[in-house]
Amino acid sequence: MDAYIIGVxxxxxxxxxxxxxxxxxxxxxxxALDDCGLAVQDMQALxxxxxxxxxxxxGQRILQQIGQTxxxxxxxxxxxxxxxxAFREAWASVKAELYDVVLAVGVEQxxxxxxxxxxxxxxxxxxxxxxxxxxxxxxxxGLEHTRQYGTTFEQFAKVxxxxxxxxxxxxxxxxxxxxxxxxxxxxxxxxxxxxxLMCSVNVDGAAAAVIASEQKTRELGLISRAVxxxxxxxxxxxxxxxxxxxxxVNTCTRKAASAAYEMAGLGPxxxxxxxxxxxxxxxxxxxxxxxxxxxxxxxxxxxxxxxVELGGRVPVNVSxxxxxxxxxxxxxxxxxxxxxxxxxRGEAGSRQVEGxxxxxxxxxxLGSACGIHVLEGAAA
Amino acid sequence: xxxxxxxxxxYLKLPEEGEPYLEGHQCSLCGAVFVGSRTHCSRCxxxxxxxxxxxxxxxxxxxxxxxxxxxxGIDVPYVSAIVDLDGGGTVKxxxxxxxxxxxxxxxxxxxxxxxxxxxxxxDSDGNSYIAFFFRPVSESH
Ligand SMILES: [Zn+2]
Numbered sequence: 001m002d003a004y005i006i007g008v009x010x011x012x013x014x015x016x017x018x019x020x021x022x023x024x025x026x027x028x029x030x031x032a033l034d035d036c037g038l039a040v041q042d043m044q045a046l047x048x049x050x051x052x053x054x055x056x057x058x059g060q061r062i063l064q065q066i067g068q069t070x071x072x073x074x075x076x077x078x079x080x081x082x083x084x085x086a087f088r089e090a091w092a093s094v095k096a097e098l099y100d101v102v103l104a105v106g107v108e109q110x111x112x113x114x115x116x117x118x119x120x121x122x123x124x125x126x127x128x129x130x131x132x133x134x135x136x137x138x139x140x141x142g143l144e145h146t147r148q149y150g151t152t153f154e155q156f157a158k159v160x161x162x163x164x165x166x167x168x169x170x171x172x173x174x175x176x177x178x179x180x181x182x183x184x185x186x187x188x189x190x191x192x193x194x195x196x197l198m199c200s201v202n203v204d205g206a207a208a209a210v211i212a213s214e215q216k217t218r219e220l221g222l223i224s225r226a227v228x229x230x231x232x233x234x235x236x237x238x239x240x241x242x243x244x245x246x247x248x249v250n251t252c253t254r255k256a257a258s259a260a261y262e263m264a265g266l267g268p269x270x271x272x273x274x275x276x277x278x279x280x281x282x283x284x285x286x287x288x289x290x291x292x293x294x295x296x297x298x299x300x301x302x303x304x305x306x307x308v309e310l311g312g313r314v315p316v317n318v319s320x321x322x323x324x325x326x327x328x329x330x331x332x333x334x335x336x337x338x339x340x341x342x343x344x345r346g347e348a349g350s351r352q353v354e355g356x357x358x359x360x361x362x363x364x365x366l367g368s369a370c371g372i373h374v375l376e377g378a379a380a
Numbered sequence: 381x382x383x384x385x386x387x388x389x390x391y392l393k394l395p396e397e398g399e400p401y402l403e404g405h406q407c408s409l410c411g412a413v414f415v416g417s418r419t420h421c422s423r424c425x426x427x428x429x430x431x432x433x434x435x436x437x438x439x440x441x442x443x444x445x446x447x448x449x450x451x452x453g454i455d456v457p458y459v460s461a462i463v464d465l466d467g468g469g470t471v472k473x474x475x476x477x478x479x480x481x482x483x484x485x486x487x488x489x490x491x492x493x494x495x496x497x498x499x500x501x502x503d504s505d506g507n508s509y510i511a512f513f514f515r516p517v518s519e520s521h
Binding site: 122124125126127128129130131133136137139140141143144146147153188189190191192193194239241242244245246 | 444462471501511
């Protein structure tokens, strides 16, 4: 029995210090319910992803805002794969026929500033034993690609130019501003080769999806706008020799991608659009190859030749990506499912990927977790 | 407060006699080398199979970043380097005695580990620490 997304939405990402985490999650939950015309009373379970209040029963507090129906609530935390993991747990419960209609929510409220590098006993190791900040960790992962294939600072920067351009067409993105190449390359250097405009934006955000069995979807008369979940895959990091100092975002993505293509019964050549984890511009380059969108060593060429832009062979991050739409950690994995679903429904407005039938979403949580979903629009 | 400087990480060893060194553990079943201490092997799943090993003070630069913005009080720019040590083990540390400029840094350049005071940093009890750093070595050595 297939599972379908019947309702999905996100709030506009931004900074909302006056709101609570459950309030933000509730807004997204209600939007997703409205998208399919159902009520909280119709939901049989809630899977809630949140990172910064992982011990705070966020799912229950969302129901305390919008309807305490006594359904099972599972709170999920899995670094930046949190939202995708919550969605996957919801999907699995429908596939297992425990329930036939469930809700998944991802929500996060972020501080500002650098992520990573803190903590530990004794004295701070930051700037003493190298750097543990996220911009540096992903700079080092990017320069690993440079050592292998000669990828340039300019090629990494072009990712940010592209994603910022895409976000000018997305009213739900944090920013709608063009950033030409010189602007990206000349913005403040954070950790070479990542400048400030090549780092994802810390924002508050929430996204939600209603998932139903095929039978329930048909009974509700919602099949024509429904999005089929063709594959849902989660991996952790296999052993790698440099693990302890260099989190490996590549192997867990490759493992997840091959499993997802196999589950969906298709290949990367069948994918019409991709929302992938561009937490830093350097990361996006790696994932073109990790997801099989091009051959190993060709990532620099495909950004140069525009293959991953809107209108290109396989548009990547037409939402603006984490770089410009924003990256509210626990919400990101469901927000990218919203983006791909919106294209598969033909409802993405000026940024619509024409004729999109199949799309892929990808997130990485350092530590590590990789979540991939392959989605297909209704046959209509 | 200790009357002697403390090691900045558990795997930096300060023997009573002789020079400081970095310690790894090697799996006696599959040969994997890990930095620091452990009991079991996460590569092959072997149990109680780890033997302490002294890591080399020589290695090659695998990857790096040049840090221009960090937390308050930390001097920038500096080079955060990932170094593959000869014989196994990969460690991260500051690469010193180089310009913080990609034009002067080459992948696979030979570097050596050296030990010294942890940039004057002290913990809340006033203890000082010994850290490790990397510096380039010329090929002829
Ligand atoms: Zn082993």
